[in-house]
Amino acid sequence: MQYNLLGKTGMNVSRIGFGGIPIQHVNEDEVKKIVSKCIGAGINFFDTARGYTVSEELLGKAFQGKRDRVYIATKTMARDRDGMMSEVEISLKNLQTDYIDLYQFHNVGSLDEYDKIMGKGGAYEALEKLQEEGVVRHIGITSHKLPIMEKALETECFATIQFPLSVVERQAEEIFKTAHEKNIGTIAMKPMAGGALRDGRKALKFILESPYLSIAIPGMDSLDQVSENAEAADGIALTEDERSEIVKVAKELGNTFCRRCGYCMPCPQGVDIPIMFLMEGYYSRYDLKDWAVTRYNNFKVKADACKKCGICETRCPYELPIRDMLEKVTEVFK
Template sequence: MSLTLPKRPLGKTGLDVSLLGLGGFHQVEVTQDTIEAVVDRYLTAGGNYVETATGYGRGASETKLGRALAGRRDQIILATKAQGRTRDAAWQELNESLERLQTDHLDVWFFHNIGNDEHLEATAAPDGALAAFKQAKAEGLVRHIGVSSHWPMMYVKAAERLPIDVALIWGNYLDFCNFPEIPNTVLPALREKGVGVLFMKPLADGFLYRSPRMAFRYAMAQDADGLVSGFNSVEMLEEDLAACCAPTPVSDEEIVDVLRNAPELGTYVCRQCRNCTVLNNGSALKRIFELEGKVDRQMDSRRPVNAAEYALRERLKGWFGTKARAQDAYETTTPSAEQLLEFELAPCRYGIDIPRKLRLAHSKLARSGRIELL
């Protein structure tokens, strides 16, 4: 059966992007021949969004993709990212990116990982990277400006300070449990400004490898214009295509089923239910588990797993680097996990052992003192 990717408008850019985008992070791990086979199949299926960054393999991803896309520039929406915070650093990155990608312009140029207020202030300063972005757009070297981050509320701040057309933010059923402010606050704020939204990490950096179809179907149903995935083999791409090209729309029942049955959530990850069954007002409880998720994505349940699963969790749990921020927030959070243990706690609909999880969350979040699990 022939698979053709649907397209969606990318905010107010005037661009129509394929639902599945090709992310460049993992292209540094495979040979040029493999990348070219992946690109060929992706374009054949109607894919048209290719995104990379100068920081991926110190330019190796851009170089490989530039070779694979040679002669086909007019078929794609091409994006890359710059890490430099000053005008001169960003301008140098742009010229190097254009050379490696074998093109004379970018469709989207991203500020890469505006992670905190200091990054934002440096970027927006008179001699900051923003000056280079504006000049590049004025000269036709860049059509649209984007932003990425690893801290959700920085997207809201960036959209207030910078002329953002596109936001690249993570979206998957695991991390929406850890960063509920993304669907609840960040996405509505971006949409109010007409910003296009692309989801990265639809498989949570590979953690959802057991459930690719489930993960893509969930992400497709959220408020995003496209999903950028790091497939680096034709076999992986075919799985992603099958999910994204499915003829039936995602139903509410499917979303409920994901939250109920996803093996990665199991009987440990808090789903951030709007109608919590544990407490009449579950907001305090959900806040504790949200902060726990910002420490380690709720990946450390202190339950035995096999060696490969343990290694994967250890590699991914600190990916966003938000542990210190979560611990800072916990210091002023009331009631604390310890205090919530004194409440009358009803059973969780997902079978989570709430008292045990509260003790474990406290042990992760409290900078001094620990609680025994049993």
């Protein structure tokens, strides 16, 4: 495993970190095995969030006896001072620790939200106080919107920024360069485009070629994924054939696809929206038609249950036309 300094934090982090979204669906014993394998492979940075249901609690249990070998990053949607104070207290309890290495503002979606966080009585005030007390070591921000990152980089307030970066989504490249020049750590979320890129090794190696990227944090929910992802940081460059192959896959995906972040959920009708798109991807892109049809037919609630209320679209950070996309899934599996 290779390591980078995470900007001004001084933390020497593994180039591949652990993304904590998927483990909310994994049992406690398996999570402990996954965390142990990560540490054994040299992975020392673990990112989770208050919004990832039981992810914090599961990781907290898995970190027992290992706290001095890991850096813990978490985040919250709290935007005011009191709300942030409450959220950090819950995170400390869930993670079974008395300090958090990196606490981040989660998925800041608009400049109004940003201004609320940074204004009088905003959530930043809380993290500043907690940083002075040593409860929070460093403060970061995450978003899917470039204007938010650009505004954040105008200040000296953040030690890290977290933004999507993959062979499909490369708009972060310039903003990461700016951050790197300011000694701000850069964290790539969704490095495998939310699972849309199946070859994790190639996908990760592609973005790790960037000299401005501190760390990539693919989601992991199995021991095999830990092995595959850790191997991507071995320093061996992609061959030209491999690079051409992964770029071709990215072009075929385009921009209108689900990253499986889950922010659209829950659906009032009970549709598992990301899974619907995953099944359609297996059918249309990966030549697994029979398998995809069998899996799709086993779901009690399918894409055609959508009532077009549109709530999901208001939550999607990528502003995807989810209702139209669900119609396409229905057509594919007719």
